[in-house]
Amino acid sequence: MANSKSEHPGIEEITAAVDFLVSRGVEAPVAAIVLGTGLGRLVDYIEDKVVIEYEDIPHFPVSTVEFHSGKLISGTLESVPVVAMQGRFHYYEGYSFQRITFPVRVLKGLGAQQLFLSNAAGGMNPAFKKGDLMLLDDHINLLPGNPLTGKNLDALGPRFPDMSAPYDAALNTQILAAAKKENVPMHKGVYVAVSGPCLETRAEYRFLRIIGADAVGMSTVPEVIVANHMGLPCAAISVITDECDPENLQPVNIEEIIKVAGVAEEKLIAIMRNVMRTMER
Numbered sequence: 083m084a085n086s087k088s089e090h091p092g093i094e095e096i097t098a099a100v101d102f103l104v105s106r107g108v109e110a111p112v113a114a115i116v117l118g119t120g121l122g123r124l125v126d127y128i129e130d131k132v133v134i135e136y137e138d139i140p141h142f143p144v145s146t147v148e149f150h151s152g153k154l155i156s157g158t159l160e161s162v163p164v165v166a167m168q169g170r171f172h173y174y175e176g177y178s179f180q181r182i183t184f185p186v187r188v189l190k191g192l193g194a195q196q197l198f199l200s201n202a203a204g205g206m207n208p209a210f211k212k213g214d215l216m217l218l219d220d221h222i223n224l225l226p227g228n229p230l231t232g233k234n235l236d237a238l239g240p241r242f243p244d245m246s247a248p249y250d251a252a253l254n255t256q257i258l259a260a261a262k263k264e265n266v267p268m269h270k271g272v273y274v275a276v277s278g279p280c281l282e283t284r285a286e287y288r289f290l291r292i293i294g295a296d297a298v299g300m301s302t303v304p305e306v307i308v309a310n311h312m313g314l315p316c317a318a319i320s321v322i323t324d325e326c327d328p329e330n331l332q333p334v335n336i337e338e339i340i341k342v343a344g345v346a347e348e349k350l351i352a353i354m355r356n357v358m359r360t361m362e363r
């Protein structure tokens with residue numbers, strides 16, 4: 083049996099985590115939600131909450147970034163059964179890609195029918211301003227690995243999953259409609275994932291823009307790969323927290339990024355609540 087710190091958790095570990103959560107009163111969510119850096123306040127709108135610390139969940143990694151809070155919250159959002167992760171895991175924290183994405187396996191194991199993700203990202207498209215939102219239309223994986231390497235979990239998905247449309251068209255249409263109703267402008271674009279934890283040099287931003295990315299961040303792509311592997315439809319929204327113009331690059335700091343995320347978060351919350359209200363159940 084793999085031990086609890088296995089870097090390649092498998093079906094047994096997923097089942098143990100799912101069984102534990104069910105025993106603690108977590109019900110099958112219609113929507114699973116992963117909240118990014120500085121974007122955890124959507125959980126304030128979840129009713130009939132069951133709150134579980136990550137450290138109590140078997141085989142869950144424990145978030146090492148102090149501003150990520152590390153709680154799984156189940157309940158209803160606008161009457162829709164949801165499970166939200168307040169705080170996620172990043173490669174730069176030192177975990178394997180399989181460990182980072184283990185929670186997504188567990189969310190699907192609980193019965194989630196769709197996955198929504200948010201993140202803080204640097205805007206490289208010159209039309210993007212601090213505090214804007216971008217719906218992910220596609221991504222580029224520049225992380226140094228992939229969560230599907232190693233033995234394939236055949237019971238969960240295929241060895242070579244299709245990635246021709248990693249973000250679900252129907253969910254994206256719903257999000258764009260919700261943004262319109264809430265009067266929130268929404269860009270669409272390509273997200274590139276890098277390892278971090280340092281931010282990019284001017285030459286790197288120039289390179290990332292040339293290869294076709296509109297925004298850059300350190301998360302989301304591993305989770306989206308695993309969701310696609312399991313046939314779990316997903317959608318993701320970036321909050322643009324800094325403007326990455328290589329010809330006029332200002333030093334950024336993480337406090338500033340979190341502050342901008344906190345201000346823009348209101349828009350994200352309005353959109354997500356609207357999406358839930360219009361969701362078919």
Ligand code: HPA
Pocket residue numbers: 202203204205278281282298299300323324326339
């Ligand atoms: N680069 C990488 N990750 C980020 C950035 C950035 O500029 N801003 C927020 N997350």
